[in-house]
Amino acid sequence: xxxxxxxxxxxxxxxxxxxxxxxxxxxxxxxxxxxxxxxxxxxxxxxxxxxxxxxxxxxxxxxxxxxxxxxxxxxxxxxxxxxxxxxxxxxxxxxxxxxxxxxxxxxxxxxxxxxxxxxxxxxxxxxxxxxxxxxxxxxxxxxxxxxxxxxxxxxxxxxxxxxxxxxxxxxxxxxxxxxxxxxxxxxxxxxxxxxxxxxxxxxxxxxxxxxxxxxxxxxxxxxxxxxxxxxxxxxxxxxxxxxxxxxxxxxxxxxxxxxxxxxxxxxxxxxxxxxxxxxxxxxxxxxxxxxxxxxxxxxxxxxxxxxxxxxxxxxxxxxxxxxxxxxxxxxxxxxxxxxxxxxxxxxxxxxxxxxxxxxxxxxxxxxxxxxxxxxxxxxxxxxxxxxxxxxxxxxxxxxxxxxxxxxxxxxxxxxxxxxxxxxxxxxxxxxxxxxxxxxxxxxxxxxxxxxxxxxxxxxxxxxxxxxxxxxxxxxxxxxxxxxxxxxxxxxxxxxxx
Numbered sequence: 001x002x003x004x005x006x007x008x009x010x011x012x013x014x015x016x017x018x019x020x021x022x023x024x025x026x027x028x029x030x031x032x033x034x035x036x037x038x039x040x041x042x043x044x045x046x047x048x049x050x051x052x053x054x055x056x057x058x059x060x061x062x063x064x065x066x067x068x069x070x071x072x073x074x075x076x077x078x079x080x081x082x083x084x085x086x087x088x089x090x091x092x093x094x095x096x097x098x099x100x101x102x103x104x105x106x107x108x109x110x111x112x113x114x115x116x117x118x119x120x121x122x123x124x125x126x127x128x129x130x131x132x133x134x135x136x137x138x139x140x141x142x143x144x145x146x147x148x149x150x151x152x153x154x155x156x157x158x159x160x161x162x163x164x165x166x167x168x169x170x171x172x173x174x175x176x177x178x179x180x181x182x183x184x185x186x187x188x189x190x191x192x193x194x195x196x197x198x199x200x201x202x203x204x205x206x207x208x209x210x211x212x213x214x215x216x217x218x219x220x221x222x223x224x225x226x227x228x229x230x231x232x233x234x235x236x237x238x239x240x241x242x243x244x245x246x247x248x249x250x251x252x253x254x255x256x257x258x259x260x261x262x263x264x265x266x267x268x269x270x271x272x273x274x275x276x277x278x279x280x281x282x283x284x285x286x287x288x289x290x291x292x293x294x295x296x297x298x299x300x301x302x303x304x305x306x307x308x309x310x311x312x313x314x315x316x317x318x319x320x321x322x323x324x325x326x327x328x329x330x331x332x333x334x335x336x337x338x339x340x341x342x343x344x345x346x347x348x349x350x351x352x353x354x355x356x357x358x359x360x361x362x363x364x365x366x367x368x369x370x371x372x373x374x375x376x377x378x379x380x381x382x383x384x385x386x387x388x389x390x391x392x393x394x395x396x397x398x399x400x401x402x403x404x405x406x407x408x409x410x411x412x413x414x415x416x417x418x419x420x421x422x423x424x425x426x427x428x429x430x431x432x433x434x435x436x437x438x439x440x441x442x443x444x445x446x447x448x449x450x451x452x453x454x455x456x457x458x459x460x461x462x463x464x465x466x467x468x469x470x471x472x473x474x475x476x477x478x479x480x481x482x483x484x485x486x487x488x489x490x491x492x493x494x495x496x497x
Contacts, residue, residue, distance in 0.1 A: 001051055001055050002048035004058075005060070015091045015095070027473055028091065031067075032091065037063075040059060040127065047115060061094055061095075062115060063112075064093035065108075067462070070462045071466050073443065075106075076107070079109060083102065084100070084102045125347065125464060125465045128468055129468055175378055176378060177341075177369050178341040179338070179361070179362060181358035182339065183336050184463075186315055197292075200258055201229055203313065204262065204288060207277065207281055208261065208268070214272070215272070222267075224260070229253075233250070262288070265285065318333050318353065319353050319354055334448060335456060335457065336353075336356055338358050338365070339432065339436075340369070344431070348460070348461055359388050362382070362394070363391070379425075380401070381428050405418050438467060439464070443466055
């Protein structure tokens with residue numbers, strides 16, 4: 001059940017404090033003014049169609065709490081303590097007056113994150129950035145099958161597609177669209193084949209113990225040789241230097257132990273269908289079976305690559321993302337996010353857990369730019385991966401300049417002008433690299449602490465919402481500084497111009 005607060009707190013005078021008043025220039029007060037709480041609450045209330053049951057927390061408290069957590073970089077418990085101690089944070093989440101008891105418990109934050117999926121949060125991000133569009137519009141494509149390919153979209157009337165005809169009297173292109181992609185690493189242990197198989201074996205032994213528990217004292221427990229398997233793993237893990245031969249020998253041993261445990265579990269489930277596994281352990285067993293099949297295939301083919309490779313049992317959706325960097329940062333493990341920046345504000349174009357090619361997201365980014373601002377961009381600033389022949393033809397058909405040198409033979413004057421333009425584009429493209437650095441150094445983009453696939457995607461989008469709110473604060477500060485400067489200039493000179 002959901003009951004809308006009446007009225008929504010909007011003025012500082014509405015917040016009661018026994019020891020003074022809140023400062024109107026505080027960053028949390030200004031951030032609260034930048035978020036359209038009432039507009040978001042209309043969609044948030046639709047999640048609670050029933051008028052029965054326990055009353056849910058208000059939208060401002062739920063969304064404000066997770067924004068506070070990502071802004072401060074605290075844990076769930078630390079977020080509750082910060083809200084309990086800070087009156088500005090209590091104003092931010094919509095409380096009417098200062099209170100010493102916590103407004104929610106730390107476990108509530110997990111439920112708050114589940115109520116805001118990546119699609120909804122991206123819509124909220126566009127509202128904060130001044131873009132109004134319906135919430136049911138497909139914003140984040142979370143399917144990994146097409147990897148950003150828009151070939152199935154209904155774009156026959158798009159002037160940039162084959163067979164399309166330009167609309168009559170098109171508007172002039174405006175603005176610059178900056179594109180790039182980054183990896184948001186998940187909070188997992190660095191995976192190795194031997195450690196993954198050892199962890200799988202330990203989980204299988206726990207499953208065997210659970211299946212045998214109803215028959216304890218009636219039937220003997222099957223032998224799993226867990227002590228020998230543990231000893232074999234430790235003898236390998238404690239070695240300072242390992243060779244390829246030793247690694248293959250350790251993998252072979254762990255594969256044999258995992259195979260034996262899987263066979264025991266299959267026999268026990270067949271003989272005792274009345275004692276099924278809990279849902280959590282069923283999912284874990286399916287993940288281990290898939291992991292065993294992948295590791296066996298890689299061992300037999302003497303390869304280290306396989307499609308949809310599992311690198312974590314706790315987060316089986318995480319995939320290795322190979323980057324064009326030097327070791328040890330050549331491979332990261334997490335989601336790959338395609339980002340666009342317009343006028344300093346960031347938008348999520350696509351989130352994929354597979355190692356997609358960001359060049360395939362250019363078309364959908366240009367289309368969404370048109371949906372957001374009503375015109376196509378004047379230029380697309382991106383790196384070399386976006387400059388494939390298909391994208392070049394697409395941008396040319398729409399009158400969009402894409403950064404980088406043009407194809408074909410050029411004159412000396414043309415080469416000089418292109419080099420000058422390329423240097424200018426490189427300076428502009430630095431803004432998106434700086435945005436990635438800001439998110440990974442000062443916020444949580446460098447390590448996503450959520451464990452579920454859906455909540456991990458939500459946390460990724462939250463990082464860019466927080467950075468856009470901080471961008472708003474910087475813009476407000478610049479406007480305030482300009483007004484103060486002009487007022488001082490008027491006082492000293494007697495005129496503004």
